[in-house]
């Protein structure tokens with residue numbers, strides 16, 4: 001089982017690189033951001049709740065996102081592994097993931113930390129906002145998301161270092177070059 005956590009600040013390329021990882025390694029993909037955006041589009045109660053947090057650049061409550069993750073994980077059958085994209089984003093989520101995988105006799109194989117300077121993150125997300133109209137990709141909300149990343153999400157770097165799963169990836173450069181570094185790290189597992 002290849003269980004990969006792809007990690008990084010907003011706009012670091014988690015979604016972009018996840019697509020390449022899925023294509024090469026044939027594992028399942030869970031993007032909590034994609035799940036929430038689909039719920040918003042469908043106008044469900046969960047979608048309405050999600051929108052109120054996402055538009056403010058805030059994280060959804062841990063209990064809610066952990067439940068979503070558990071049910072998505074259970075929907076995969078005969079899986080070769082999973083790429084977790086945008087989850088975990090807090091220590092509580094990382095602990096829940098560890099427990100969920102242990103209950104299934106599994107563990108995280110590697111945590112890939114896409115490291116990108118802040119001015120580049122801002123440039124990428126503003127561009128995506130202009131192209132896609134994503135409501136949370138505007139300068140004010142991006143700044144809030146970066147504050148949330150530093151206070152609630154970046155402590156996971158030390159958490160995964162202590163867990164022996166951490167792998168730094170230079171997230172600046174061509175998408176192909178970054179993927180080559182990722183594939184090299186995965187192939188060494």
Ligand code: B4P
Nearest residue numbers: 010011012013014015016032033054058059060086124128
């Ligand atoms: P996500 O959908 O996870 O969004 P993200 O962090 O903004 O994007 P990502 O890093 O995937 O960037 P991408 O590859 O698209 O989360 C959205 C929101 O959902 C959160 O703010 C939160 O409110 C909520 N949420 C999600 N998960 C949660 C959780 N676990 N707990 C609580 N709340 C949660 O790349 C960005 C752009 O850069 C793209 O346009 C791409 O084309 C471009 N790009 C990528 N790589 C590049 C490169 N190498 N060079 C140049 N451009 C590049």
